[in-house]
Amino acid sequence: SQTIHQWPATLVQPVGSPLSLECTVEGTSNPNLYWYRQAAGRGLQLLFYSVGIGQISSEVPQNLSASRPQDRQFILSSKKLLLSDSGFYLCAWNHEGEVEAFFGQGTRLTVV
Amino acid sequence: QKEVEQDPGPLSVPEGAIVSLNCTYSNSAFQYFMWYRQYSRKGPELLMYTYSSGNKEDGRFTAQVDKSSKYISLFIRDSQPSDSATYLCAIDSFSGGYNKLIFGAGTRLAVHP
Numbered sequence: 613s614q615t616i617h618q619w620p621a622t623l624v625q626p627v628g629s630p631l632s633l634e635c636t637v638e639g640t641s642n643p644n645l646y647w648y649r650q651a652a653g654r655g656l657q658l659l660f661y662s663v664g665i666g667q668i669s670s671e672v673p674q675n676l677s678a679s680r681p682q683d684r685q686f687i688l689s690s691k692k693l694l695l696s697d698s699g700f701y702l703c704a705w706n707h708e709g710e711v712e713a714f715f716g717q718g719t720r721l722t723v724v
Numbered sequence: 725q726k727e728v729e730q731d732p733g734p735l736s737v738p739e740g741a742i743v744s745l746n747c748t749y750s751n752s753a754f755q756y757f758m759w760y761r762q763y764s765r766k767g768p769e770l771l772m773y774t775y776s777s778g779n780k781e782d783g784r785f786t787a788q789v790d791k792s793s794k795y796i797s798l799f800i801r802d803s804q805p806s807d808s809a810t811y812l813c814a815i816d817s818f819s820g821g822y823n824k825l826i827f828g829a830g831t832r833l834a835v836h837p
Contacts, residue, residue, distance in 0.1 A: 618767075646825075655728065655812060655827035656768070671824075702767050711756050711816050713825055715767030 614639035618703045618716030625723055631676075631690040633719050635703030638684065643705040645686040646713065647678055650700040662686060663708070698723045727751060730813055730828025739837050743800040747813035747828045750794065756816035757789050759798045762830065763809045771798075771811070803835045 618635045625631060637643050644663050648656040658671045660678035668678050675694050679687045686703055703716040730747045737743055745759075756775055760768035774780045777791045786799040796813055812830040 648827075655730070655829045656825070658824060658826075661824070704767075709818075711758065711773055712770045715769070718765070718767050720765070 614705075614714065616703060616705055616714055616716045618719060620719060621717065623719055623721045625693050625721065627695055627723055628692050631688070631693050631697070631721070633688040633701055633703075633721075635686045635688075635716055636684055637705050640705070640707070641683060642707075643684065644708060645680060646704040647686065647688050648702040648704060648715075650702060650718075656702065660688070693723045695723050697721065727826045728813060728815055728828040731831055732829045734832040734834060736834045736836065737803055739803060739805060739835055741803050741835070743798075743803050743807070743833060743835075745798040745800075745811050745813075745831050745833070747796045748794055749796070749815050751815075751817075752791065752794065754815045754817065756818075757787070757796045758814040758816065758825070759785075759787055760812045760814055760827075761809045762812060768812055773816075800833075803833075805835050805837055808834050 615638045646661045647659040649659055650656050660668055660670055662668050662680045665680055665683055676690050698721055701719045704713040706713040728749050758773040759771045761771045762768040772782050772787050774787045774789050777789050780787045784801045788797040800807055810830040810832045813828040815826045817824045817826055
C-alpha cells in the first residue's frame, strides 16, 4: 500500500534561519506531488506542485522554494525564514487524472 | 472573490444532531466537489466526493451539489463525538495534467456528548 512520510512533525526556527522539510512517498511511482500551507482559519493554499523529477511549478510568489531530486521525494526549502512563514505545511500526492489526493501528517512550523 | 468560500465556524452541536456544512464556489466549470475531514494536528483525508450535480450518500454522510447556485453541502446524520474535526470542502480544477485542489477555509465542528 502507498504511504506518505513527512517530517519533522514540529519545528521551531528563528527568523533568518534556513528551512528544509522533506516528504517521501512509498508504494507507488511517478506521483504528482504537492506542498500546501494551512494558516489558522484559512484553507489549504497550494504552494508548489511537481509532475516529475526536476519539474516544479510555483503557485504563489513567496520566500520558499521546492525541489524534487527523486521520483518520490519532495523538499520544501527556504534560505531565510520570515515570521510570516509560520504555518502548517502539508505534503500530498496523487496520480495524474485522479481526483483524490493523499496527505502527509504535516509539519507545524513556528518562526520566532 | 475567492474561488471557494466556507464559513470557518466553529460549530458546536449535541450528539445525535444533524449537521449541515456548506460552501459556495465561483467557477461554474468545476466538476468535482470534495469533502475532506481533518482531525487536529493531522493531514486531511478524503471523506467523499461528487461529480457534477446531485447527491451522494455514504452511511451517515450525504454530499450534495447544486450547480445552479454553486452551492455544495455536507450533511451528517446522528452526529457522534468522533465526528469532531475540521471539514474542508474542495474543488478539483484539473488542468495541465494535474489536479489543483482549491480548498475552503474549513469548518471546525465539535460534537459534544
